[in-house]
Amino acid sequence: MKHVVVVGGGTGGTLLANLLASKLRGEIDSGKIGVTLVSDNPHHVFQPANLEIAFHGAQPQKYIRKQNTLLSRRVQFLSEGVEKINIADRHLITSSGNELDYDYLVIATGSVADPSLTPGLAEASVNFHTSPWDAAKVWQALSTFERGKVVLVIAGVPHKCPPAPTEAMFLLDEYFRKRGTRDRVELTFLTPYPHAYPAKTIADIVQPMLEERGVNIIPFFSIDQVDAAGKKVVSLEGEEVPYDLLIAVPPHRGARVAVVSEIGDKDGWIPADKHYMTVNGYDDVYAIGDATNIPISKSGVVAHLQAGIVAHNIASSITGADGKQKYNGRINCPLEVGGGKALFVSGTYTRPPKHMQPTRMRYLMKKSFASLYWLMLKGSLEPIFNIYFREKEENGS
């Protein structure tokens, strides 16, 4: 029996395991192939909803499901962590001491938002990245905030969901306007990038909108530390920005297992081929989604599309059918601008994001995805997504 092991139960790992279960159902049912997903989290979170929780007061429970309910019955689920991966021996050890051999391994361990990586940040700030429960703390903090300076700082790059900080600024403005306290609240956005959004074509649209709404944008701000006692954010160059409420996009790192297993770099990001997601130097080990060091957004859509490519390529390798597919760097990240409108940041490795105006329709597309997400994870919507994401202009390179 050949064994495919998927480590990580986020968007990429879950979808990939389900797609393999579908593509290889005959082989699995006849005992020729086994697919196992290992994840230390028994629950699965729809992470894009953290913005809804933080800035609209949505309930976290609404966006959490049990991992085992999302997996095909053909996927064996091990609810435990992975301590070490030994690529040379095609072997991994779980937190309970289980030892698993594999023929194909997919590492989908995601990224970890870790406020402790910036001195003072964990005790001084709230954030909507570490968990939906922490996102709810942002909502609580806003609910009791009457007047003063609200500062949002991007404390490290890369981070999950590039549009999220910019969206947060729009949603903060909207929140205080609706409460009727916007004139008593100063909003400041500290970003390491030159503009209010990393890609200039998108910044050209959203930055004037934020400025019109009275949001202070301080570009090229690379945080060094937070002076929690003095309530100041300090940059690497010594610039100080005072705050009354600090919201952070924490620095991110890869999973510990990638570092311990000497697969990732010192921050835990795993070097992988940007088209095939094979871990450098290996043809039987893949890394997908946030876990890689590929220069692409750390976002659900990337994990989704890479999962489809890798599932196809593993299944083809096993069955001997079809050729290899390659990922072209497609991204498609929604960016909500308040007022019930949104735009999409869309591009590929060879086509940078183009100008796109926010519209009501794009906002509705973003919102509708929340209800499609759970179905998407099961793989049953792939034919629709394949049409939606098909690139007509070029294949990427």
Add this chain to the structure above:
Amino acid sequence: MSQSVRKVIDSRGSFCPGPLTDLFKAYREAKNGDVLELLATDPAAKSDVQAWARKTGNVIEQIVEEQGYIRIVVRVTAKGG
């Protein structure tokens, strides 16, 4: 006092914000006196790094148009502490 180091950051093939992201990661770990050499194919990298240097007070020592990419040499001079 530790010696200055020179680090090459190869961001060729990566679109904005890739080159800047790579530069910022290296800058975070650098100390005053270190030299960061950024290689980029993204045409926006030149103006972005120039604007970053103006804002932060770090020094661009050289910008060279190589065959198919640009090489930007930055000396780190503005870190506090």
